Amino acid sequence: MASLDIPFVETLSEREFEHVCALARRQFGLDLRRGKESLVSARLGKKMREANCKSFQEYFRYVSRDPSGQALVNLIDALTTNHTSFLREPRHFDFLRKVALERMSARERLDIWSAACSTGEEPYSICFHLLEEARKQPFQSAEGAVRVLASDISTRVLSTARQGIYAEERVQGLDEEWKRRYLLRGHGPQAGSYRIKPAVARLVEFRRLNLIEKLTLDRRFQVIFCRNVMIYFDKPTQEKVVSQLAGYLEPGGYLLVGHAESLTGISHSLEYVHPAIYRKPAGR
Ligand SMILES: C[S@@+](CC[C@H](N)C(=O)[O-])C[C@H]1O[C@@H](n2cnc3c(N)ncnc32)[C@H](O)[C@@H]1O
Incomplete structure (x- = not known):
């Protein structure tokens, strides 16, 4: 027999769903598709109850009238997908190390940006690899040689990223040597979790940035x-975002996109290097 304690779930009407789609597109370029109604209803229903609103209409009014903008940030938090992991898509890290090696051998500083960093696993993975490369360089410490900017639109994921504390199952892909070098093992009430060592965390600056807005870095x-x-972005938004990112690349610098993504079908100024790796032509 079916359980009787199924929570009561509000469903967005067609008009309400369209309202959310328009808002998501306008505010952060998100392309919410038909078929996502129940997922979006469940996520926003939770936010609606947290805000003590009795209907989606009341919740949307509350979001639009909140002068601090925090209610809108919370709404966006509820719509984004934050899945990530340490050392995800490892070929990119092998590539990063080649770039780092050249830079470090020339004793030039390395500036890296993790532009949708989620809960921090990506920027910290970047640091682990750069620190490994720095270990091979005589007389070179990573501090001063490496800076990582890590940004995301979601304040919720950024707060986890800044804390840098991860449950054991999140770090199980890291080998024991790296765990010893870069993580602190929790004891007592923190048993079963790991914290990023301060010497690693110091290399990363976390900021809230919306990639579809005009940024000044x-x-x-x-x-x-x-x-x-x-x-998650529609094509015109992808084009705008890539153009902005290209503007922030040094000539000869690289843009890495997810392995399931590609810049095919959008117009941009970058050269294709390998799948999911693009380069800004030197001299631009
Ligand atoms: C699926 S995660 C990807 C995390 C990481 N880059 C990786 O590949 O493992 C996508 C992240 O993009 C962020 N995001 C979505 N829209 C954004 C926007 N307009 N500006 C900045 N970050 C955004 C989300 O908050 C989420 O944390």
Whole structure:
């Protein structure tokens, strides 16, 4: 017999779903598709109850009238997919190490941007690899040689990323040597979790940035990771985002996109290098 404690779930009407689609597109380029109604209803229903609203209409009014903008940020948090993991799509890290090796041998600083960093596994994986490369360089410490900007639109994931604490199952893909070098094992109430060591965390600056807005950053990057986020954008938004990212690449710098993504079908100024790796032509 079916369980009787199935929670009561509100479903967005067609008009309400269209309202959310328009808002998601306008505010952060998200391309919500038909067929996602029940997922979106479930996620927004939770937010609606947290805000003590009795209907989606009331919740949308509350979001649009919140002068702090925090309610909108929370709504966006509920719609984004934050799946990530340490060392995800490892070929990109092999490639990063080649770029890093050249830079470090020339004693030039390396600036990397993880542009949709989710809960932090991607920027910390970047650091682990760069620290491994720095270990091979005589007289070179990573501090000063490496800077990683890590950004996301979601304040919720950024707060997890800044804390840098991960449950054992999240770090099980890292070998024991790397765990010893880069993580602190939790004891007592923290048993079963790991914390990123301060010497690693210091290399990363976390910021909330919306990739579809015009950004003003103070530097250009040799490598930008923008992985598994553009898949959620429509083509015009992808074009705008890639154009902005290309502007923040150093000439000869690389844009890495998710392995399931590609820039095929959108117009851009970058050269194809390998699947999911693009390069800004030197001299631009
Ligand atoms: C699936 S995760 C990808 C994480 C990581 N890059 C990886 O490949 O494992 C997508 C991330 O993109 C973020 N995101 C979605 N729209 C964004 C936007 N307009 N600007 C910045 N980040 C965005 C989400 O909050 C989410 O954390």
